[in-house]
Amino acid sequence: MKIRKYIIVLFCLLVLLSGCSSGGIKDIPGDYYPISCSDEDGNEYELEDERLHLDEGGTGYFFFQDNMYELLWKYEDGVFYFEDSSGDVFEGIFNNGKISGKYFFDYFYEFRKGKSK
Numbered sequence: 001m002k003i004r005k006y007i008i009v010l011f012c013l014l015v016l017l018s019g020c021s022s023g024g025i026k027d028i029p030g031d032y033y034p035i036s037c038s039d040e041d042g043n044e045y046e047l048e049d050e051r052l053h054l055d056e057g058g059t060g061y062f063f064f065q066d067n068m069y070e071l072l073w074k075y076e077d078g079v080f081y082f083e084d085s086s087g088d089v090f091e092g093i094f095n096n097g098k099i100s101g102k103y104f105f106d107y108f109y110e111f112r113k114g115k116s117k
Contacts, residue, residue, distance in 0.1 A: 025075045028094055029056045032111035040106040052099070052111050 032052040037045040054060040062069045073082035080094040092101015097113040
């Protein structure tokens with residue numbers, strides 16, 4: 001009987017701890033603005049009117065240089081991923097309202113949720 005109590009307590013702790021993450025899929029939808037963009041050589045790029053818009057259900061848009069690219073996104077096992085309508089892929093992480101990772105071939109972006117600069 002004591003073992004059963006320990007198992008129940010352990011299960012409750014696991015449920016509580018699983019809610020203490022840096023953000024789940026329900027926290028992702030919204031507008032994101034790039035706060036940095038660089039290539040693998042460390043060259044920084046000027047950020048214009050770029051915006052990443054993510055809808056619930058895994059769809060969205062990336063606005064880049066007066067073009068709008070539709071995209072499909074997903075968040076699984078701590079990895080945030082999207083592919084845009086031109087076939088370019090982003091893979092990175094979502095953490096506390098920020099999305100950071102690699103886009104295109106060698107561009108490293110960091111996006112912040114909320115208002116632009």
